[in-house]
Amino acid sequence: MQNMTSSRVADVRMEAAMPLSLDGRAYAWRAESSSQFVMENGNLVFSVGEFAPYQVKHIKVFFQGIGPKVERVVALDSYPLTSHPSPELITLSESFAGLSYQEKIQTIYRWMVENIAFTGIDRQIEGANAALSSKSGDCTEHMLLAGELLARNGVKVRRVFGVASPKYRLKVSPAFFHDWLEVFDGKAWMLFDSAYKTYGMASEINYIGLSFYQGGSRIIHHAFKMSTASIGVFLN
Numbered sequence: 565m566q567n568m569t570s571s572r573v574a575d576v577r578m579e580a581a582m583p584l585s586l587d588g589r590a591y592a593w594r595a596e597s598s599s600q601f602v603m604e605n606g607n608l609v610f611s612v613g614e615f616a617p618y619q620v621k622h623i624k625v626f627f628q629g630i631g632p633k634v635e636r637v638v639a640l641d642s643y644p645l646t647s648h649p650s651p652e653l654i655t656l657s658e659s660f661a662g663l664s665y666q667e668k669i670q671t672i673y674r675w676m677v678e679n680i681a682f683t684g685i686d687r688q689i690e691g692a693n694a695a696l697s698s699k700s701g702d703c704t705e706h707m708l709l710a711g712e713l714l715a716r717n718g719v720k721v722r723r724v725f726g727v728a729s730p731k732y733r734l735k736v737s738p739a740f741f742h743d744w745l746e747v748f749d750g751k752a753w754m755l756f757d758s759a760y761k762t763y764g765m766a767s768e769i770n771y772i773g774l775s776f777y778q779g780g781s782r783i784i785h786h787a788f789k790m791s792t793a794s795i796g797v798f799l800n
Contacts, residue, residue: 576612579604583627592631598624643715643722646708650693657716668717669747669756676710676758706759707743714756720748721756726773728760733770744771 582603583593595601601610612621646653660668681700690698692712695705707723714721728742744757754764755771762769 572614572616574614576614578610578612578623580608580610580625582606582608583629592629594628594630596626596628598622643711645715646692646712648693649712650696653693653696653712656696657713660713660717663717665719665750668719669714669749670763672710672713672717672719673756673758673763676706676713677761680706680709680758682706682759703743703757703759706757707745710756710758711745714745714747722746722753724773725775726771728757728769728771731768731770742771744773746773 582595595608597608597610599610599612601608603609608625610623612623649657660671663671679699680695683700683702686702686704689704689708690701691705692709695701695709701709711721711723722745724744724746726742726744727740728744729740733740742757742759744755744759746753747756748754755766756763757771760769762771
């Protein structure tokens with residue numbers, strides 16, 4: 565945190581979300597911090613105190629998963645399907661209709677991995693139709709096309725924005741920002757990322773879901789979800 569004003573600020577407070585769950589299953593968490601905090605409405609609230617002009621303060625927060633807990637429900641609207649699906653998209657969606665719920669998830673995942681190339685980061689959002697037509701796309705196009713195929717086949721799905729970084733990297737940066745999906749397998753929400761070819765549990769990548777969203781960019785839940793048992797956060 566940095567005080568960019570020219571005046572002294574008193575009684576500064578800052579909020580931070582607690583982790584939601586670990587690897588698609590709910591966990592209770594222990595939090596430690598270099599700054600004193602209290603829990604309010606499921607969030608950490610830090611009392612920073614007096615803040616001098618142009619002063620920088622650093623807060624270190626460490627989270628550790630310590631056991632099972634009932635997952636906090638994330639209420640979802642109906643998945644926002646493409647308003648003008650191409651005939652090719654409709655035909656492909658219908659090709660999975662005869663499968664069981666679990667088979668639909670697994671078969672659509674395999675189809676995405678085998679047929680849609682990952683192009684790396686692209687700032688443009690082309691959408692599901694474009695990804696299917698070009699048989700390629702960045703993580704957003706992978707998320708949108710897979711979400712479309714899953715939702716049109718009755719699979720519960722939600723979009724996630726967050727960070728996906730190699731497990732050997734101890735610090736993350738905006739270069740690791742990533743979009744992916746979570747699918748409900750009948751028992752829990754599971755990772756579904758055809759761009760990085762990861763389903764269920766990640767072995768080489770740490771996934772930290774910062775927010776779930778539906779209907780364009782409208783965030784419906786603002787907490788984070790992790791695929792690693794512990795994490796340190798440094799707030800400047």
